[in-house]
Amino acid sequence: MYQTIVIGGGPSGLMAAISASAQGGKVLLIDKKDKLGRKLQISGGGRCNVTNRLPYEEIIKHIPGNGKFLYSAFNTFDNESIIAYFEKRGVKLKEEDNGRMFPVSNNAKDVVDTLLNNLRDNQVEIKTNLAVNHLILDGDTIIGVDTERGVFHCQSVIIATGGKSVPQTGSTGDGYRFAEQAGHTITELFPTEVPITSSEPFIKSKVLQGLSLQNVALSVLRKNGKPAITHQMDMLFTHFGVSGPAALRCSQFVYKEQQRQKKQDIQMTIDAFPEESLHDLTRRVQEMLKESPDKSIKNSLKGLVHERYLLFLLERAGIEETTSYHHLKRDALSTFIASLKQFQFTVNGTLSIEKAFVTGGGVSVKEIHPATMQSKLHDNLFFCGEVLDIHGYTGGYNITSALVTGYVAGLNAQKAALL
Template sequence: MSYQVTVIGGGPSGLMAAIAAAEQGMKTLLLDKGKKLGTKLAISGGGRCNVTNRLPEDEVIRHLPGNGKFLYSPFSVFNNYDIIEFFEELGVGLKEEDHGRMFPVSNKAKDVVNALLNRLEELNVEIRTKTPVEAIHYGQDDHQIILQSKEKISTRSVVLAVGGKAVPHTGSTGDGYAWAKKAGHTITELFPTEVPLISKDSFIQEKTLQGLSLRDVNVSVLSKKNKPLITHRMDMLFTHFGLSGPAILRCSQFVVKEFMKGHRPVTIEIDCLPDRNEHSIIDEFYKQMNEQPRKSFRNIVKGIVPERLLDYLLQHISVKSGDKAANISNHQLRDFVNDLKHFQVSIHDSQPIEKAFVTGGGVSIKEIVPNTMQSKLMNRLYFCGEILDIHGYTGGYNITAAMVTGRVAGIHAAYEAMGT
């Protein structure tokens, strides 16, 4: 069989690429090894599908710390506002939530997936699911795709939209890296991002704080020289193996990059009271202790942090629950406030890439033409989505990068297939 454009991978970038190619009137084939298309979309945003983010372009790119600046060119062709318009034209109303996140009004990810599938059908895109690709043979005029069934498919343009290695049950198992290498591409080191972190600290091992959430705290990753590399203010969670929750997921790639430099363990520092400085907290407690010397120190400081953390911190400075304020030394008070502002956890590892939400690393962006997504090394070969060395925080940023690069790759794969 022969096609003008063949897209391999039915995630957000592949679906957008196939739609874009078919809208240019191309005979388009979409191949996916899974049973269903859009599996990752269907589970994103807790099953509600965080389609994109409405923040201004610069802000969106800032939330893609892994080579986000590469996206300025593709964004000039198709950007996050175009994604919103695209879905509204397909009949999927979107609503804005906190931090610019856009969700379907229905709160159902399947509405997003179905709108894309209906559009593919309208455009007569041939879809083959449960169709694994075994190899790609690149040629001068046509590329040949060899299926596992040994069937050969001839195509003018190929779009690789096969994802990374994160969330493998959705089909992202890293197949595309070998096909990219065969075309001469460099794959930068792969690593997990947006991933929970593992600690061997005794209080984690003993599950002292397991299940405890801290709200709106500052979480920093410290360098070897104890300087903050990055700080995120969000919620976090103590788990049976270490740390998780939004602030931790955002910090995780900076921890993993330190591991890659041979720095291990890496210190995470938590500031439980980011709006207050140490002096003002010490002064306030000191005043209360002088006014109520017979009151227990625990009752004076109660409510400043959740009780389980409070009890752990008091134990840390050797204060028992009944100890009176009058018996607390200045040294103990300073240590207590220091722990509130600089609670440190040693991170020894991260969960594996398969447990990560997003893959860091991938096909080097230096080898991709930014405004067309075409390979600089191979004619009519295009890359889009998570196979590229581009990654961001959760919040609609990765899906935005996938859809934008998919759309641009599909349009240009079509132009080249026409021979223009």
């Protein structure tokens, strides 16, 4: 008999087991893979963006999928608690752009090892390479879990199995099945933080493939042509569509607009000069052209934007790159400058949920107590991490959510078990 069983050895599951075991009693952590913390190990390009130091309001803003649900949990354990937890155990952290926190060593292994050492210090029993088949219920009470190697009884269960993204780490959606068995609602699952796909001729021809644009404003348009969301970051053209930070952040809004507009094709725009008005940009371009009126427009505007993007937009405006300012038609120039500010193109979706960094949707947070992560349907069932319908942008926000909800779930599950 265990006080608490944690299913899943990702960031939320590790923290849940640590938090639970700190209260005393017996805790069992089960994971179907051979190694714990696989997703942490590869996060942040192997450096592990362990949290974000921005204020609460900013963190919530960067978790567009039910971020407000985390306010109560932050009262117990927050981003500063995460920083203190690791630094107290010898993992010094450093702050990079936009509040992102990384280990000074730039090695995710230091983060994972700290959590694993804490588990051992707290004498958490660990069973890897073990798949859970289903929960065992006695009426409304969960009394244990059935696994490939038999039944394990407990007084509290924490489901920390992750979503369906990055399935090689073990996140294959098992937790949704367990949640449904217990009567919980699973909101529609969809990929977030994922590259966007397009069938535009210029994408198919690969004319811009591999081209990266810096600090552009990428927007997803509503049916009325107004932006549903805009992200000003870097982006990348690929052989199947667009990727890079701005595209990843826009991806969930492509999905949402497809649902809202009840159509597959959605319009997006790129503003290559988000800090400059159309009027000011027009004046600047005209001045560049007037400085060398006999030169080809390609040479006159050298350095304005990346050469491949410049030639691409000139061609779309019907302007030959060898044309000089003297021979330039006013309408064509206006069309070209307008495309620098608003190049519109059609997208038709995203890559699959398995290729996404984060899963959108999950166990409905309406059925979870936000201060404890306890199920509203079963007193001794708790949820944490990506299995919940909570999703944020990359930048430490999802790991923050996982560690915070994991700590709170573990604390309250073990307290309930020890009563």
